[in-house]
Amino acid sequence: MGDSQYSFSLTTFSPSGKLVQIEHALTAVGSGQTSLGIKAANGVVIATEKKLPSILVDETSVQKIQVLTPNIGVVYSGMGPDSRVLVRKSRKHAEQYYRLYKEPIPVTQLVRETATVMQEFTQSGGVRPFGVSLLVAGYDDKGPQLYQVDPSGSYFSWKASAMGKNVSNAKTFLEKRYTEDMELDDAVHTAILTLKEGFEGQISGKNIEIGVIGNDKIFRVLTSSEIEDYLQEVE
Amino acid sequence: MSRGSGGGYDRHITIFSPEGRLYQVEYAFKAVKAAGITSIGVRGADSVCVVTQKKVPDKLLDQTSITHLFPITKYLGLLATGMTADARTLVQQARNEAAEFRFRYGYEMPVDALARWIADKSQVYTQHAYMRPLGVVAMILGIDEEKGPQLFKCDPAGHFFGHKATSAGGKEQEAINFLEKKMKNDPAFSYEETVQTAISALQSVLQEDFKASEIEVGVVRKEDPVFKVLSTEEIDEHLTAISERD
Numbered sequence: 001m002g003d004s005q006y007s008f009s010l011t012t013f014s015p016s017g018k019l020v021q022i023e024h025a026l027t028a029v030g031s032g033q034t035s036l037g038i039k040a041a042n043g044v045v046i047a048t049e050k051k052l053p054s055i056l057v058d059e060t061s062v063q064k065i066q067v068l069t070p071n072i073g074v075v076y077s078g079m080g081p082d083s084r085v086l087v088r089k090s091r092k093h094a095e096q097y098y099r100l101y102k103e104p105i106p107v108t109q110l111v112r113e114t115a116t117v118m119q120e121f122t123q124s125g126g127v128r129p130f131g132v133s134l135l136v137a138g139y140d141d142k143g144p145q146l147y148q149v150d151p152s153g154s155y156f157s158w159k160a161s162a163m164g165k166n167v168s169n170a171k172t173f174l175e176k177r178y179t180e181d182m183e184l185d186d187a188v189h190t191a192i193l194t195l196k197e198g199f200e201g202q203i204s205g206k207n208i209e210i211g212v213i214g215n216d217k218i219f220r221v222l223t224s225s226e227i228e229d230y231l232q233e234v235e
Numbered sequence: 236m237s238r239g240s241g242g243g244y245d246r247h248i249t250i251f252s253p254e255g256r257l258y259q260v261e262y263a264f265k266a267v268k269a270a271g272i273t274s275i276g277v278r279g280a281d282s283v284c285v286v287t288q289k290k291v292p293d294k295l296l297d298q299t300s301i302t303h304l305f306p307i308t309k310y311l312g313l314l315a316t317g318m319t320a321d322a323r324t325l326v327q328q329a330r331n332e333a334a335e336f337r338f339r340y341g342y343e344m345p346v347d348a349l350a351r352w353i354a355d356k357s358q359v360y361t362q363h364a365y366m367r368p369l370g371v372v373a374m375i376l377g378i379d380e381e382k383g384p385q386l387f388k389c390d391p392a393g394h395f396f397g398h399k400a401t402s403a404g405g406k407e408q409e410a411i412n413f414l415e416k417k418m419k420n421d422p423a424f425s426y427e428e429t430v431q432t433a434i435s436a437l438q439s440v441l442q443e444d445f446k447a448s449e450i451e452v453g454v455v456r457k458e459d460p461v462f463k464v465l466s467t468e469e470i471d472e473h474l475t476a477i478s479e480r481d
Contacts, residue, residue: 005365006363006364006365010244010248010250010364020253021250021251024250024251024252024253024254024255025251025255026255027251027253027254027255028251028255028256029255030255031254031255052396053396054401054411054415055415055418055419056398056399056400056401056411056414056415056418057396057397057398057399057401058278058396058397058398058399060397061347061387061396061397061398062396062397079392079393080393080394081354081355081357081358081361081392081393081394082358082362082393084351084354084355084358084393085355085358085359085362088355121362126363126364126365127362127363127364128249128250128251128257128362128364129251130362131251131255131257
């Protein structure tokens, strides 16, 4: 990867032992639109703001929440173009796993591979780290799972997490509201309320996106009318 | 103690600045504005129209060789705003990719697929140090078999969105403000309205009335999904219609 002219890593240690390029990448994530995920007893929900630069943009052409496999979905905070690269690599990896083992890839393994890719870009020559953090939501034999992957390539499993602009308020809100025995529907309501906390302007089915996966193990993105229904329940 | 500006290279290649920004990408956007041309694209109910200025800097130049409007396939057009040389390489690669797509999959490359491909290529330049981002904003237009008329805009950062109307270049923001007002209530423009909105937006924003030879206009229409560059006579008809309307 990279030209021979750039066979040296651009991400190097500072005298204090920090990798500043990764820190800057995290800053880029922190200035991205808020997204969050909640793991319920019977499923996982991920959600994000979908603020578009102008009313002239056709919002049906934009989908931030992406499907990686039929039972795994992902949302990002940070630089959209970088997330597309990771989505493509993850999908390919999942497909290769299936081709080899004739079994859907376990969530942990897909997350680990994606994280490995992100780590490689912090160490390889001539490239910069990815400016995104990912929230991966999946449901496999081990049950519902939610993972967050950072630009450094480190990943953790979360019961609930948030990223982007409003992260501290969102996390405080989630800490108060989260319960271990939450049902998926409650989780969706909580997700909407959390997004509402830091939302500038009027929240609607057109400026947020929600993805859910339940016991049926099928990840899907809700339509804007389904979101409107949830919004009315929350009012 | 962290160093201030990342060793000073964050302005030279696409690595992160301390604020988490990519200066090279931001400079690429500036290069698009510096070219001094403004372009407008408008999507109607059954057609898409793009308009751009045609500035011929020297009378000795052959005007027919100066263009920012490129057919990529018979059905897809690309309007490049910004650095002409970068635009030409992009167009060349896009033409190749669209032709390969047709060969590989047996059907014409859809508008959004081409836009995504261009955007993904632009993203690579923002992440790998060995290539700088291109100083071009590309507007892609075509008629999608399922979704109808489509207008996409791709920028040096690797973003791409579908648009109801959009603009690029020197007076981008003023044009977008003008278009937002016009498109606020989701009007379904006819072909003539689409072309006239695009041309009058450009005239209003640049505050000058154009002659047919000073602008380039490209269209695709549902009834005739081929990408067409309008001739000076056709442009004249629209210009006359606009002035009579006002």
